[in-house]
Amino acid sequence: MARSKLIIFDCDGVLVDSEPLAARAYERVYEKHGMSGVGADIIAQCVGMKQSDIIVRIRELTGHQFPEHADDDIWAETKILFTKELKPTHGIMPFLDSLAVERCVASSSSVERINHSLGITGLARFFGSSIYSSSMVRRGKPAPDIFLHAAEKMGANPADCVVIEDSPFGIEGAVAAGMTAIGYTGGGHTYPEHGARLTAYGAAATCANWNEVGLQLAKLGFHTEGIGAAAG
Incomplete structure (x- = not known):
């Protein structure tokens, strides 16, 4: 019933x-992999999406193709920031x-x-x-x-x-x-x-x-x- x-x-x-911290994590990880320009303005257009869809959206907005083997890096960086802040x-x-x-x-x-x-x-x-x-x-x-x-x-x-x-x-x-x-x-x-x-x-x-x-x-x-x- x-x-x-x-x-x-x-x-x-x-x-x-969490959203400001998550945006900072994405920016750091993309820069780590040699892709700049993924700032808060870009991530703001992805709020509410799951990670795989965010990666696709960032590619559409910036042309950056995030390496599949590095997907876990995003949560690893996010977890560090979340734990602290x-x-x-x-x-x-x-x-x-x-x-x-x-x-x-x-x-x-x-x-x-x-x-x-x-x-x-x-x-x-x-x-x-x-x-x-x-x-x-x-x-x-x-x-x-x-x-x-x-x-x-x-x-x-x-x-x-x-x-x-x-x-x-x-x-x-x-x-x-x-x-x-x-x-x-x-x-x-x-x-x-x-x-x-x-x-x-x-x-x-x-x-x-x-x-x-x-x-x-x-x-x-x-x-x-x-x-x-x-x-x-």
């Missing part, structure tokens, strides 16, 4: 403030503490990266084994596959799911899955047009902090007792 409500969280840029997004810990709703993670990152990110930031306890990666499905975001997979595994109907995403690709995928999408713009990689862009891709609302997310969830009929006060 399907549960009544489910909140699906993206990981990078939503639960953890990764933080949860501001206010997410009290928000999750006060959230009396079924939840899970659906991310374009690998299972190893998701677990590492949640573990070092202290967020793993909020999700247990309810972790879903694009590596588990055929197509990454903006396809709806990861969201539909997560809903099925959690026993929820897509129409009863709310997805919290920071990227246009994630919003697009959530909408394609028949779910309500909330755009989150509270990460360190946000920019002035961020909210408007997420709205253009189908976000029902955009929120700059977790207090605003709580208010939007209340409007959608989720039980949000104490969320606003805790996450402000």
